[in-house]
Amino acid sequence: MDLFTHKTAISALLGKIKSLTRSRSSPIRVMEVCGTHTMTVHRYGLKTLLRESGVDMISGPGCPVCITPNEYHEAAIRLVTEREGLILATFGDMTRVPTRTGALQTAVPAPRSAVRVVYSPEESLTLAGKEAGKDVVFFGTGFETTIPSIALMARKARQAGLRNYAVLAALWTIPPPLRAVLESGEVRLSGFLYPGHVSAIIGTAPYEFVAREFGLPGAVAGFEPADILLAILSILEQIEDGRPRVANAYGRVVRPEGNPAARAVMDDILEPADAHWRGLGRIPRSGLILKPDYAGVDAVRKYGLDLAAGSEDLPGCRCGEVLRGVAAPPECRHFAKTCSPDSPRGPCMVSYEGACFVHFKYRDVGYG
Amino acid sequence: MGAENSVCLGIPVKVVELDPSGESGKVDYLGTRVQTGFALLPGIELGDWVIVHAGFAISRLDEEEARETLDLLREIVEKSENDGSFHP
Numbered sequence: 168m169d170l171f172t173h174k175t176a177i178s179a180l181l182g183k184i185k186s187l188t189r190s191r192s193s194p195i196r197v198m199e200v201c202g203t204h205t206m207t208v209h210r211y212g213l214k215t216l217l218r219e220s221g222v223d224m225i226s227g228p229g230c231p232v233c234i235t236p237n238e239y240h241e242a243a244i245r246l247v248t249e250r251e252g253l254i255l256a257t258f259g260d261m262t263r264v265p266t267r268t269g270a271l272q273t274a275v276p277a278p279r280s281a282v283r284v285v286y287s288p289e290e291s292l293t294l295a296g297k298e299a300g301k302d303v304v305f306f307g308t309g310f311e312t313t314i315p316s317i318a319l320m321a322r323k324a325r326q327a328g329l330r331n332y333a334v335l336a337a338l339w340t341i342p343p344p345l346r347a348v349l350e351s352g353e354v355r356l357s358g359f360l361y362p363g364h365v366s367a368i369i370g371t372a373p374y375e376f377v378a379r380e381f382g383l384p385g386a387v388a389g390f391e392p393a394d395i396l397l398a399i400l401s402i403l404e405q406i407e408d409g410r411p412r413v414a415n416a417y418g419r420v421v422r423p424e425g426n427p428a429a430r431a432v433m434d435d436i437l438e439p440a441d442a443h444w445r446g447l448g449r450i451p452r453s454g455l456i457l458k459p460d461y462a463g464v465d466a467v468r469k470y471g472l473d474l475a476a477g478s479e480d481l482p483g484c485r486c487g488e489v490l491r492g493v494a495a496p497p498e499c500r501h502f503a504k505t506c507s508p509d510s511p512r513g514p515c516m517v518s519y520e521g522a523c524f525v526h527f528k529y530r531d532v533g534y535g
Numbered sequence: 536m537g538a539e540n541s542v543c544l545g546i547p548v549k550v551v552e553l554d555p556s557g558e559s560g561k562v563d564y565l566g567t568r569v570q571t572g573f574a575l576l577p578g579i580e581l582g583d584w585v586i587v588h589a590g591f592a593i594s595r596l597d598e599e600e601a602r603e604t605l606d607l608l609r610e611i612v613e614k615s616e617n618d619g620s621f622h623p
Contacts, residue, residue: 170608176611183611288589289590290590312588319574393608418600419596
């Protein structure tokens with residue numbers, strides 16, 4: 168039997184959680200900052216079961232496609248519609264993000280230009296080898312999990328002297344927005360569920376400020392239902408004994424020191440920069456950009472892209488508030504009415520990791 | 536990136552082929568051999584269990600840690616069955 172999804176294990180863990188919350192007057196509030204956690208919480212009906220056990224789960228800025236602001240999507244649209252002979256390669260959900268200037272998927276490319284969906288950064292590099300007469304731009308977004316792979320593409324292209332390849336890098340790091348969420352004081356939290364695979368890269372030390380400066384517990388969690396519940400149990404135990412820390416409930420994959428080789432790749436190719444997050448605004452040193460040595464493969468420098476300002480969100484879209492944990496998807500008047508995965512108003516309903524998409528997809532799920 | 540395109544396989548997969556450079560090879564994902572980069576995880580060996588994301592292995596599974604978590608879960612299940620707090 169698979170203990171990570173086994174019903175008896177889930178029930179037993181929920182029972183333990185309930186016994187720790189019983190004496191509390193209000194539910195504890197745990198923010199998850201990873202779209203795949205959001206997925207697990209909803210797919211297995213844990214959202215409801217946890218609420219019945221005294222724990223409210225709140226989705227935070229855990230979806231890279233969602234937090235990528237409009238100016239990036241619009242710069243990508245301009246590239247493929249205004250430049251001839253340019254292939255804009257990106258992940259599938261990035262092509263469907265709606266903006267006031269349309270979406271990549273429905274944009275009409277310039278002559279000999281096209282939008283191509285790729286499944287890995289490597290595929291975009293292969294494309295550049297095949298399409299020697301055209302420019303290939305890989306529009307890559309991601310957190311620390313994906314960033315090293317995207318950075319490697321820039322290095323490989325530079326080493327190979329590929330002159331027709333560039334990366335439009337929309338790269339975001341997870342610890343700074345956690346600070347932004349806490350400093351804003353907009354949302355009351357009891358603890359964080361730290362992302363599993365981001366932590367596999369960065370380790371546990373970058374979250375320590377949360378416990379030290381804000382006195383908030385947290386635990387790194389894996390992606391099976393039991394993983395999530397074990398991490399929540401750890402958060403409750405930390406509340407109980409009054410000693411907040413960064414626990415690691417995903418030790419089989421996450422080392423305390425993370426993955427030093429992957430971080431060395433990042434440090435070699437990228438440098439921190441202030442960055443604009445959808446919903447959260449400008450956050451100091453929360454993004455990574457290509458170092459000047461890599462200017463030749465940096466789409467921003469190569470094409471002189473203007474990322475200063477994007478257009479407003481589509482009218483009524485509350486994706487920004489959802490990303491801050493201020494609004495839950497069903498609180499939006501458009502949710503499941505005039506906004507659905509087939510006709511989304513914002514990226515939170517587009518991405519498979521978006522809170523609105525996940526709420527929509529699993530809105531009738533109970534664990535059974 | 537999402538369930539749609541399996542960019543993040545999410546579950547541990549076994550390394551079944553290793554190129555002489557050690558920089559790439561194949562993993563077995565539910566019976567399918569998938570090309571995978573190992574440049575972010577030096578010292579990979581055949582038979583290692585790894586987590587793959589965006590085409591690259593990013594972490595090696597620690598079997599000792601995995602066993603500890605399973606033991607803990609087993610203990611929780613047995614305890615709840617014995618003390619009657621679990622009602623199927």
